[in-house]
Amino acid sequence: MHVLVLASRKGGVGKTTLSGHLAVEAERAGVGVVALIDTDPQAGLTGWWKVRVSESIPMINVLPAGLGATLRELEAAGIDLVVIDTPPSITASISETVRHADLVVIPAKPSPHDLRAVGATVDIVEAERRPLVFVVNQATGRAKITGDAAVALSQHGTVAPSTLHHRVDFAVSMTDGRTAVELDPKSKSAAEVSALWLYLADRLERIRRNAAAAANPA
Numbered sequence: 713m714h715v716l717v718l719a720s721r722k723g724g725v726g727k728t729t730l731s732g733h734l735a736v737e738a739e740r741a742g743v744g745v746v747a748l749i750d751t752d753p754q755a756g757l758t759g760w761w762k763v764r765v766s767e768s769i770p771m772i773n774v775l776p777a778g779l780g781a782t783l784r785e786l787e788a789a790g791i792d793l794v795v796i797d798t799p800p801s802i803t804a805s806i807s808e809t810v811r812h813a814d815l816v817v818i819p820a821k822p823s824p825h826d827l828r829a830v831g832a833t834v835d836i837v838e839a840e841r842r843p844l845v846f847v848v849n850q851a852t853g854r855a856k857i858t859g860d861a862a863v864a865l866s867q868h869g870t871v872a873p874s875t876l877h878h879r880v881d882f883a884v885s886m887t888d889g890r891t892a893v894e895l896d897p898k899s900k901s902a903a904e905v906s907a908l909w910l911y912l913a914d915r916l917e918r919i920r921r922n923a924a925a926a927a928n929p930a
């Protein structure tokens with residue numbers, strides 16, 4: 713079972729949007745059974761999930777302190793991927809959740825203010841010694857700013873090669889329990905999420921292979 717955690721101490725960067733989109737995309741891509749966990753007291757992802765028509769992705773409500781036991785149960789139940797949304801600002805809660813991650817996805821908006829704020833999240837992830845990847849989200853058409861953002865982020869760690877642009881369908885789809893691909897499978901937003909998931913799936917698989925090799929050295 714893979715555990716993907718979306719985290720950023722900065723609010724409004726796209727953690728919840730990406731949690732829903734990546735879970736749905738992973739399932740569409742055939743990863744197997746996907747489950748969601750919402751550790752944010754604001755419960756935005758839970759709100760989205762409640763108005764969802766499709767019931768294939770379960771939502772598990774658990775506080776970070778109970779995550780270890782819950783994840784063991786989910787693995788035993790045959791879940792293939794768990795996507796966990798986290799709150800902004802609550803450092804202790806984010807740390808407790810990040811601890812269980814195979815990979816931490818940190819969305820970041822390409823604005824100087826947001827980029828200056830990523831250090832606080834990186835500190836949390838590094839303290840827990842988990843691998844991280846940045847995803848530039850809400851990029852505008854101004855390619856230079858997006859490129860500059862990727863360079864700035866790369867000082868802290870790996871940047872996903874697929875950027876998500878600022879598009880109204882990302883926001884609109886979330887209001888009625890869907891994702892961009894469920895609004896229009898041929899949309900640019902759907903293609904961006906698909907490319908991002910392919911990249912993350914590859915990273916997760918490499919992490920699994922490396923962990924298996926470390927556990928059973930030849």
Ligand SMILES: Nc1ncnc2c1ncn2[C@@H]1O[C@H](COP(=O)(O)OP(=O)(O)OP(=O)(O)O)[C@@H](O)[C@H]1O
Pocket residue numbers: 720722723724725726727728729730752756798799800849850851876877878879880882883884886
């Ligand atoms: N790529 C995008 N294009 C357009 N709107 C977006 C995009 N990503 C996120 N948004 C919008 O930006 C706002 C913040 O996104 P979201 O709630 O996913 O962020 P968050 O990091 O979970 O916020 P919080 O820290 O408050 O939990 C929402 O209104 C969402 O619809």
Ligand SMILES: [Mg+2]
Pocket residue numbers: 727728729752756797798
């Ligand atoms: Mg959120």
